[in-house]
Amino acid sequence: MGTIETEANPNLLGVNVTPNEDSNATLPNKEVMIFVLGGPGSGKGTQCSMIVEQLGFCHLSAGDLLDTEIKSGSENGTMIQNLKSKGELVPAGIVVKLLMEAMKNSTNKKFLIDGFPRNMENLAAAQKIMKLEPDFVLFLECSQEVMIERILGRKQGRVDDNSETIKRRIEVYCESTLPVISYYRSKGMVEMKVLLPIPCLVLYNIIIISGNRILTVRNLLKKCLTLSRQLSPSSNSEPAGKTTLRGFKYGTAWP
Numbered sequence: 001m002g003t004i005e006t007e008a009n010p011n012l013l014g015v016n017v018t019p020n021e022d023s024n025a026t027l028p029n030k031e032v033m034i035f036v037l038g039g040p041g042s043g044k045g046t047q048c049s050m051i052v053e054q055l056g057f058c059h060l061s062a063g064d065l066l067d068t069e070i071k072s073g074s075e076n077g078t079m080i081q082n083l084k085s086k087g088e089l090v091p092a093g094i095v096v097k098l099l100m101e102a103m104k105n106s107t108n109k110k111f112l113i114d115g116f117p118r119n120m121e122n123l124a125a126a127q128k129i130m131k132l133e134p135d136f137v138l139f140l141e142c143s144q145e146v147m148i149e150r151i152l153g154r155k156q157g158r159v160d161d162n163s164e165t166i167k168r169r170i171e172v173y174c175e176s177t178l179p180v181i182s183y184y185r186s187k188g189m190v191e192m193k194v195l196l197p198i199p200c201l202v203l204y205n206i207i208i209i210s211g212n213r214i215l216t217v218r219n220l221l222k223k224c225l226t227l228s229r230q231l232s233p234s235s236n237s238e239p240a241g242k243t244t245l246r247g248f249k250y251g252t253a254w255p
């Protein structure tokens with residue numbers, strides 16, 4: 001996969017993360033890397049928790065790492081808090097540094113990166129500084145009305161869960177994050193869009209890890225159908241190679 005045209009100039013990223021000989025810029029080998037993207041309140045954290053529970057990934061939420069940084073009282077904490085409370089994005093270099101540290105410290109090398117990259121500058125930093133490419137991007141599509149309803153219903157006391165900031169977060173998502181999703185889509189890396197209303201059904205749409213391969217239930221089913229038709233084409237009225245999802249019911253057990 002190629003990289004984007006935008007130059008990730010480390011000097012413009014807010015923090016010096018220029019790779020050097022002994023820096024932590026070289027990330028340890030990852031086994032699997034999934035980026036989880038979607039609008040605010042689309043369910044990224046919820047899905048990640050379920051994937052962690054069921055499949056044992058290391059979940060790294062960029063937003064949570066920033067919260068930890070705020071609480072640590074670091075020199076960047078106040079600036080991060082201000083940006084977050086306004087719904088604005090934090091400079092890429094800060095997020096990149098936090099993510100790299102967390103990845104390096106994790107013994108679990110199956111990563112779910114939640115809420116990053118958020119804009120094209122983040123994407124350039126991920127590619128050029130972190131040398132980070134996802135195996136695929138899980139995109140949780142959700143209408144703005146549902147996102148707003150979910151955030152207002154969440155009641156976790158977040159500084160950015162108020163009507164004014166939610167409006168700005170959605171604007172930032174549309175202006176800055178959707179182009180990232182379009183980029184990955186243009187590379188054929190957006191594995192799924194999810195419109196399902198119930199968290200467990202969303203998770204059920206995913207089946208992960210067969211060796212180091214990642215397949216959605218949908219794709220796995222397509223492959224099985226294709227294979228079964230190739231093996232005994234006469235047993236099926238549909239043309240060989242054409243797959244259908246007819247007959248698949250959510251809630252039925254998948255081996």
Ligand SMILES: Nc1ncnc2c1ncn2[C@@H]1O[C@H](COP(=O)(O)OP(=O)(O)OP(=O)(O)O)[C@@H](O)[C@H]1O
Pocket residue numbers: 038039040041042043044045046047063115150151153154196197198199200202
């Ligand atoms: N599929 C779903 N159906 C109904 N409610 C959901 C679903 N997924 C998540 N929720 C609820 O919506 C709220 C927002 O979900 P969550 O915190 O996972 O979103 P998020 O994308 O991580 O948000 P943010 O970007 O603001 O951190 C939570 O209260 C969660 O319980």
Ligand SMILES: O=c1ccn([C@@H]2O[C@H](COP(=O)(O)O)[C@@H](O)[C@H]2O)c(=O)[nH]1
Pocket residue numbers: 040041062063064066083084085087088089090091095114115116117118122160169
């Ligand atoms: O890569 C990132 C991730 C997050 N932010 C800031 O944090 C908040 C909340 O993020 P969630 O992922 O929705 O919890 C976001 O609005 C940004 O202010 C960021 O700047 N960069």
